[in-house]
Amino acid sequence: MGRKAEEPDPEEELARPISAAPREGPLAQPIGGSGIRVPPRLVEGLNRKGLERVGDLLFLLPRTYEDRRRLSTIRELRPGERGVAVGTVRMARDLMIRPGKRGFQAVLADETGSIALTWFQSGPWMKSRVPVGKRLIVSGELRATAGGREMVHPEIEPADEGRGPSLHTGRIVPVYPGFERHEQRQVRELVARVAAAHLAAVEDPLPPELRERLGLPPLAQALARIHQPAPDDDLGALDQHRSPAHRRLAFDELFLLHLGLALRRQGVKHEPGIAFRVDGERLARARGLLPFTLTRAQARAVAEIGRDMARPEPMHRLLQGDVGSGKTAVAAVAAALAVEDGWQVALMAPTEILAAQHHATFARVFGKTDVEVALVTGTGSGSEKRRTREAVESGRARIAVGTQALIQEGTAFERLGLVLIDEQHRFGVLQRQALGQKGRRPDVLVMTATPIPRTLAMTLYGDLDLSVLDELPPGRTPITTRVATPPRHPEVWEAVELELRKGRQAYVLYPLVEASEKVDLADATRGAEELQARWPHRRVELLHGRLKQEEKDAVMEAFRAGRVDVLVCTTVVEVGVDVANASVMVIQNAERFGLSQLHQLRGRVGRGAAASFCYLLPSFAGGPDARERLEVLEQSTDGFVIAEKDLELRGPGEFLGTRQSGLPELSVANLARDQALSAVAAEEAKAIAAADPRLAGPQHRGLLRALEERWEGKLSLARVG
Numbered sequence: 145m146g147r148k149a150e151e152p153d154p155e156e157e158l159a160r161p162i163s164a165a166p167r168e169g170p171l172a173q174p175i176g177g178s179g180i181r182v183p184p185r186l187v188e189g190l191n192r193k194g195l196e197r198v199g200d201l202l203f204l205l206p207r208t209y210e211d212r213r214r215l216s217t218i219r220e221l222r223p224g225e226r227g228v229a230v231g232t233v234r235m236a237r238d239l240m241i242r243p244g245k246r247g248f249q250a251v252l253a254d255e256t257g258s259i260a261l262t263w264f265q266s267g268p269w270m271k272s273r274v275p276v277g278k279r280l281i282v283s284g285e286l287r288a289t290a291g292g293r294e295m296v297h298p299e300i301e302p303a304d305e306g307r308g309p310s311l312h313t314g315r316i317v318p319v320y321p322g323f324e325r326h327e328q329r330q331v332r333e334l335v336a337r338v339a340a341a342h343l344a345a346v347e348d349p350l351p352p353e354l355r356e357r358l359g360l361p362p363l364a365q366a367l368a369r370i371h372q373p374a375p376d377d378d379l380g381a382l383d384q385h386r387s388p389a390h391r392r393l394a395f396d397e398l399f400l401l402h403l404g405l406a407l408r409r410q411g412v413k414h415e416p417g418i419a420f421r422v423d424g425e426r427l428a429r430a431r432g433l434l435p436f437t438l439t440r441a442q443a444r445a446v447a448e449i450g451r452d453m454a455r456p457e458p459m460h461r462l463l464q465g466d467v468g469s470g471k472t473a474v475a476a477v478a479a480a481l482a483v484e485d486g487w488q489v490a491l492m493a494p495t496e497i498l499a500a501q502h503h504a505t506f507a508r509v510f511g512k513t514d515v516e517v518a519l520v521t522g523t524g525s526g527s528e529k530r531r532t533r534e535a536v537e538s539g540r541a542r543i544a545v546g547t548q549a550l551i552q553e554g555t556a557f558e559r560l561g562l563v564l565i566d567e568q569h570r571f572g573v574l575q576r577q578a579l580g581q582k583g584r585r586p587d588v589l590v591m592t593a594t595p596i597p598r599t600l601a602m603t604l605y606g607d608l609d610l611s612v613l614d615e616l617p618p619g620r621t622p623i624t625t626r627v628a629t630p631p632r633h634p635e636v637w638e639a640v641e642l643e644l645r646k647g648r649q650a651y652v653l654y655p656l657v658e659a660s661e662k663v664d665l666a667d668a669t670r671g672a673e674e675l676q677a678r679w680p681h682r683r684v685e686l687l688h689g690r691l692k693q694e695e696k697d698a699v700m701e702a703f704r705a706g707r708v709d710v711l712v713c714t715t716v717v718e719v720g721v722d723v724a725n726a727s728v729m730v731i732q733n734a735e736r737f738g739l740s741q742l743h744q745l746r747g748r749v750g751r752g753a754a755a756s757f758c759y760l761l762p763s764f765a766g767g768p769d770a771r772e773r774l775e776v777l778e779q780s781t782d783g784f785v786i787a788e789k790d791l792e793l794r795g796p797g798e799f800l801g802t803r804q805s806g807l808p809e810l811s812v813a814n815l816a817r818d819q820a821l822s823a824v825a826a827e828e829a830k831a832i833a834a835a836d837p838r839l840a841g842p843q844h845r846g847l848l849r850a851l852e853e854r855w856e857g858k859l860s861l862a863r864v865g
């Protein structure tokens with residue numbers, strides 16, 4: 145029936161209402177106190193799961209649906225297939241699985257036959273749920289074993305006593321997230337009662353004209369259908385949250401997302417900003433600071449940025465391009481334009497190492513001028529820090545490069561006009577705003593190396609204009625990428641040795657995540673020791689986030705200067721450094737990374753003219769799927785192709801990290817799947833934002849309320865309403 149055989153663990157699953165549940169009005173009444181009698185213990189249980197208000201239940205989206213329009217007889221159940229049947233418990237007993245480990249087994253029978261129900265766990269609760277003589281609905285995959293036919297860990301629910309179709313049988317039945325199977329019945333009944341009493345109070349945020357034009361069902365009707373599907377509804381569509389009712393909810397999510405973005409963008413645009421003086425001569429001078437000619441893509445981006453800067457509205461632009469596509473160079477031109485016009489520039493990087501590198505780059509670019517470039521970081525001595533802060537505050541330093549330290553208290557600018565953010569996926573919207581507030585509505589340029597598929601970029605950064613660097617500077621040789629499973633690892637190390645003999649350098653990268661930090665660090669440490677033992681005459685160094693800043697700097701500097709041959713490091717230390725002589729990168733446990741991230745990482749080699757290599761070493765733990773996934777990187781060097789693939793494989797949530805993005809969450813809509821719907825929603829949102837930017841019209845009252853609730857105050861900057 146197209147559903148996954150294994151059940152998610154209800155403990156880990158959240159019984160969360162989708163974000164549309166209203167926070168005010170009749171639907172915000174507490175579940176226990178809304179005129180519907182609910183046992184206090186059930187209320188407590190619901191509250192513990194975060195279900196507190198009537199609306200939370202109405203907007204609790206079923207996880208799956210079960211087809212109980214016709215229950216099978218036990219004889220009709222087919223081995224290897226999922227099925228739902230009803231029967232009576234004939235026998236129930238504990239099962240000795242092995243000494244000290246008990247299971248539970250029951251026999252379920254109807255007039256056509258019997259099957260065994262087996263659990264590899266037991267306890268008093270099993271006996272109370274499966275007592276002899278009880279009629280149960282069981283659902284699961286039937287297996288034919290030597291001993292007969294059985295279901296292992298079936299889902300069970302008490303059957304209705306007789307009386308034909310009801311909420312629980314004779315129809316398509318919802319299964320709610322966060323509740324055990326034996327609790328479903330109670331939840332289903334409660335939701336049905338709440339729906340009967342309160343659906344009429346559901347306010348439809350969409351203007352009727354829009355809803356009708358797009359052929360969407362009214363919200364209350366959609367909710368009713370989601371909890372109690374009609375007999376002829378498409379089960380597959382319901383299960384995949386693609387039914388017309390689900391589509392209505394998905395549309396609302398996308399529409400409110402786009403509307404919020406559109407209004408925020410308008411709000412930003414309407415604030416007075418700085419109109420920089422930009423002309424052909426100034427542009428030529430700024431470009432002349434670079435030791436090379438811009439690529440066509442860079443020239444286009446510079447022109448777009450120049451045009452934005454010249455306008456009185458603040459620039460809000462995203463500069464997107466692969467690692468090495470020349471974003472920093474473009475940013476330097478923008479900085480030169482701002483500085484020439486008498487303004488200060490802030491450049492924010494996600495790590496200290498990257499900040500140091502950007503500082504070095506900018507110091508080089510502006511070396512022939514008298515422009516002072518300061519490095520503002522969280523480390524260094526107190527007096528040093530005070531000196532740089534003072535240089536920025538007095539305006540002596542015209543450019544300040546730094547980490548988050550830049551947005552923390554204590555760094556003031558004399559005349560901040562342009563903010564450059566090397567995002568690398570690290571900063572949320574809030575941080576951007578914090579830096580934005582340091583000046584008088586400065587222009588903002590965000591650089592990102594994550595090639596986000598265009599449709600997604602429009603959604604995630606819908607309030608930013610977009611420039612894309614889709615062309616690499618000349619003289620690069622493409623990187624050859626190979627996936628090597630454990631038996632082929634020796635060949636990889638031979639290939640690395642070959643590069644080392646040519647005088648080149650190598651990166652060996654280990655993943656590091658907080659949850660398994662100790663193990664990951666140990667892996668990297670052992671890896672470094674092994675490589676040092678393999679090449680006693682080479683210098684192997686280990687770099688990770690736990691080292692002191694001075695140690696990190698020393699190792700990095702030694703690698704940059706070519707004194708270190710092999711740099712073993714964890715990805716906590718973003719290796720965003722430019723070392724042209726490094727020609728090979730080995731990535732351990734590569735299956736633990738997303739494809740886009742791997743693509744970004746491998747961009748650290750191939751920065752010079754030498755042929756470069758990247759070896760992806762999945763561990764045994766990755767399994768055969770890992771290899772297949774990683775092979776995408778063998779075949780493509782196009783960041784956008786890889787991003788699309790990544791999106792397809794991992795889904796947009798993980799890809800975008802929306803939770804950190806400061807945008808409302810999407811529960812029903814899926815940005816990858818619903819691109820067409822999203823485009824329609826965006827268009828309609830734009831039209832409304834243009835026609836009624838304060839949503840003051842009476843037909844927009846519901847919309848305004850829904851918008852404020854959905855964005856939870858994150859829209860305040862746009863001053864909606």
Ligand code: ADP
Pocket residue numbers: 436437438439442465466467468469470471472473474617618722
């Ligand atoms: P990104 O910031 O996108 O990773 P960078 O701006 O750091 O890329 O550029 C990567 C490398 O390419 C740097 O060494 C830079 O000097 C060089 N580079 C950038 N643009 C050009 C160009 N138009 N021609 C030649 N080299 C360039």
Ligand code: MG
Pocket residue numbers: 468471472
């Ligand atoms: Mg860069």
